[in-house]
Amino acid sequence: MQRFKSAWGYCLLCIVGGMVWGSYGFAQDDQSELIQLEAITVTAEKQEEEVQKVPSAITVFTETALEDAGLNEIGDVIRQVPNMTFGETFLGKSPIFRGLRASQFTSKTPVVMYVDGIPFDNSYNFYADLSNIERIEVLRGAQGALYGRNSIGGIINVISKKPDNSVDAKITAEYAENETYMTKAYANGPIIKDRLFAGLSGSWSQTEGFMDNTYPGEDTFDDNESWGAKAHFSWLPTERTTVAFHADANHLSNDNGSIIRSDEVRYYDIRDPDDKAETDAANLAMNVTHEWDSIEFHSVSTFGESEYQYRQNINYYAAADKWIGFFDTKITLFTQEFRFQSKDADGGIKWLGGVFYSNENEDIIESSSIMNSLATIGYNTKGSRNGELVSDAMSIFGQTTIPLAYRIKLTAGLRYEHINKDLDIDYVKTRVDTGALLASSNLALEDDWAAFLPKGTLSWNIRENTMVYFGVSKGYLPGGLNAQASDKDTAKFDEQTSIDYEIGAKTQWLDNRLTINVAMFYMDIEDMHVYSMPAPSVWVASNAGSATSRGIEVEARARPLKGLDITAQFGWIDAEYDEYEGYEGNKTQGTPEYTINLAAQYRHASGLFGRAEMQGNGETYYNDGNTDSQDSFEVYNLKIGYEASRWDLYFYCKNILDEEYFSYGRSCGIGTLKEVGDPRTFGVVASVNF
Template sequence: MLRHKSAGIYWLLCIVSGMIWATPGFAQDDQSELIQLETITVSGEKQEEEVQRIPSAITVFTESVIEDAGIDEIGEVINRVPNMTFGETFLGGETIFRGIRPSQFTYKNPVIIYIDGIPHDHVYSFDADLNNIERVEVFRGSQGALYGKNAIGGIINVVSKRPDNLVDAKITAEYAENETYKVKAYADGPIVQDRLFLGLSGSWSQTEGFMENHYPGEDTFDDNESWRTKVLLNWLPTDRMKVDLHAGASHLRNDNGGPVIRSDEVRYHDTRDPDDKMNTDIFNFGLNLTYAWELMEFTSVSTYSDNQTDIRQNLNYYRSEPTWVGLWDAEYTMFSQELRFQSKKNDNGSKWLGGVYYSKGKEDTNEGGSIMNTEASLGYNTKLDYPGETDEETVSAFGQITIPLIEGLYFTAGLRYERVYKELNFRYTETRLDTNQTTKIAYDIEDDWSALLPKGTLSWHIMDNAMIYASISRGYLAGGLNPYDTVKERAKFDEQTSIDYEFGTKTQWLDDRLTFNMAVFYMDIEDMHVYSMPEPYVFVASNAGEAHSKGIEVEMMARPLKGLDITAQFGWTDAEYDEYEGYEGNKIQGTPEYTFNLAAQYRHASGLFARAEMQSNGETYYSDDNTDSQGSFELYNMKIGYEASRWNLYFYCNNILDEEYFSYGRSSSLGTLKEVGDPRTFGVVASVNF
């Protein structure tokens, strides 16, 4: 295995070296061929600002970066962010960052996706349409002083390309192995010149998958199909007022919850029930209104989202002994309203922002239980059902101010107050399937949580191309009510909190041809949300005592000469439980020891394009007792093509060395569920601009 990995690194270095030395003028260091890196601006702090001047750990993916890397899904973005990983099973799409895991019974990820101002953190709606976007901004670390919805781990800000006076259209088609087809298109342009603009986009994908299904008459079990569409409307009624509307819809269908198995070894086959399904329908609506005065501006953000999930999983195939068939049919809706005032840009560097936020969410579970195989032990099978309803209401006020102390030295103070109220209407039915005799349990429970979340940052701009900063903040995730606990007295679990310390540097070198950023962090975590299953289908939510997470994150971008770009992202995390009965000193599950991404690409004036990439994860434990893990692995990808003025054609190969690995894993009531990583895959992509 070591020789296998070493060979991969050798060939990647050969490709990169070949790109450099084959470039005309490199050996002579022809300065006319050298150009600077583009200046990247972000809006994650509510104003357009250069990312290198913001005292925070930020990873940015521009439209060109996303297209060059062949990124189609939000998980592919997340897995290229230092110390951030994404995985998906029939239990939802989950993000883990710096040791912070999703909350099992609040269904919340520690990282929130904002899609043109519309927030998503629910594990079953953690999806984003990446067609026709301007950039994706990933703000790493707890965020509460600038955003309506609080995030304990970070923010992923997806910014769509706003239509304008320029008529722009593009269609892209892709074919890959395993009967994989993808098509996406967009069209932008004016309805009324200088005032009203419209953008339309849509995408469709389908694959037969690569996991062989041993069920009689079936081929594969990880086939899936998805389509996404969105409408963008940009209206400028006056010179001071701007109105942006976003409406999007997605349908995601996966017959068996993806390439998920329960095994210690990677395999590309298993047995699945053809009636299994995992269907998710998502609707997003957002209305952003901004009015500007000379010194400040007002913004209103109104959003509505609806997520419907329908799951059936025959879980008998995940264990050697008969277990149960899992059923879940639920709808989650949320309305939110954010109002904020903020200063406009000025020359002295001071700025301020203040706002209020309200949201009302509802989780309506029509069916949420299982058909238990209890005939051998009881003489009959049993159906358990939890058709409950959870209501959640959040009210918060937040603000941040930055003031210059002396030349180049700035202090930023942020504060958030938040109150979360939840109410659970618990309904439970246990039915004997031979006689239809039922036992019912019902109760109502409510509770609320409130917190004051401060943040302070000191930043020093040593010179125009170098800055250092230090920050301390309080991370927070409200408690919850367990919708699967028949005992009312233990249904409630407490909030999770953290104190986050971060020190970072942002620098540019060699006449802005090299960018080097680094962040060092330490997190003191208390009352982490965890759960246990003391007996079959009895889920108990609780809080682990204490944990800590420390590490480093490094990002580098370089352009040694015209057309050649080299990027690298590295993250190392040491995340352990300090107080958690039976697990003290163990690594927090789902957190790789390190993440590493290295890419080099060359774009020649003649139209030739070449890209090589390596992605690597360190050892990752998949259970709290650290008995199940994935060893370190590396993946190598390659892409070559030709780019003309109005069309592009590319050929690619992902996982060139055909590495066998698990891309994600998590402990569950069935044991450890593991997502099998994609094998070597060849494909072709073609696009046409109009």
């Protein structure tokens, strides 16, 4: 509790300090427009609008903000958002937001990420290449009316730079402790002036990691390597038509990650050197836009294919002999959206409407376990599942914003969605030594779900730089079919829903040198997706009765002096189970009591740059029983450098106080897997602009 009070005090101090310094700057500088905060335009609600005018909680990261903070991975970005955190194990990766976490047996994340229109909502391929990025928009809260299923917690829009007639190119290289290397580059420019443009980018990184492997002859077990390539083409066949094409490919290899089973942080453990966790993916998207005088038409077509493989020797995690797990799944996803919307409303009525279709095929090539049963029955056994899960979704949606009296606006949206799922899984159990068949079965099941997803928001522009709003929306995560189930009776689980209430304010002060946005929320969650493991390698999916989540989120930006920027994000949350047998009143798993991010940076006209920041989380429970937790902690980072017209050079130190902490944890059948946070790390970054 004392740390919570301290964190709240830090946040208030930053905001108040920004206001005081902003007042000083306003009084002393005759050219106040030179130090105003830049206006940021977003497409959060599928129409361009200045972020301070959108009646919704939105966090935006520009290209400059990403580079200044050194945010190279989507998980780094997520941890900068109030009440949002991110975790990764060999069971997948997922954001956790406002008490919501990934659904284990649909593999769907509560926050859906779109990269140039390509959706990523599966915990096995939740990844984005952040090179050549224009901005990232994080919409907080249920977004079902516009974005549909699985957006029960929010949306992350990753938007690549749009190439034009100007030539823009950059190469960046980074080196840090633990044999960590990273390089990325991009180039944008015209192929045919005024008609055809291209943007190309690529990235590569690797690290030896910091977790010592005590297995004989091994060094570390959290080493990883990744590479990615991306191309973006923009074609203007007419003055009113734009065709944008996106293609990317990437590879991720992360053998074990810094995952251990321990109550105390340690930087060593023993791991099987044959363990692996790898993802290969390729994605395509085409966005066609045609404009008339007052209407726009959008067609967004996407296709993605990814394969996720892991091999994990669970014996090294558990206190007693368990099993070796193998998993190999290939996911293909096709989506098509057609949308019409109003253009250039100028304070009048805005509207949009469209249809959406998606087809997702999960080919389970292998899902098997070798059980250590030699001591009990005289031989080891292997249980294997393979087959496929096919999901088809159709929806129709619309939204309109209507100006009312006294600068009040009403936004109303509605989406109807229907999803069908078809599961066909073969199960085979054999002896490992002889290969003899011990048992076999087939699980074939089909089901569908449908929902109306409404949204309503009232906003009031009290004055030019002050808006308050109140919104209600429905969140929805379809039910699923558990491919690990042994029979039809336990294979199906129901949809998860929520009713979200949010009241907020967006304000700008001191001649636009200070922005303070506040959002308070209450979520009534029904049938939350949960799971248990009553026996080794037996996974049971089910629904908890209900839960509630309430809290507050504060974001502030200040520019008190030219070159000086101060940012603060603070979130406090109380999320607990109301009905969940044996866990009533307990906090939801993986949700920090609070999150806090403070940063101050100064960019001098001479080229000198300095940045200091603090990130902190409140107490976090890692299991539903609330018996395993991480105490509150803070991590401090520093960065200094020099910026010339054509090149930049920075030195940084992350976790300068060498805080020992777990950055993530999740309960599973072998106990609680915990991700060890990075120790103190020194590094250098250099870049060249062309």
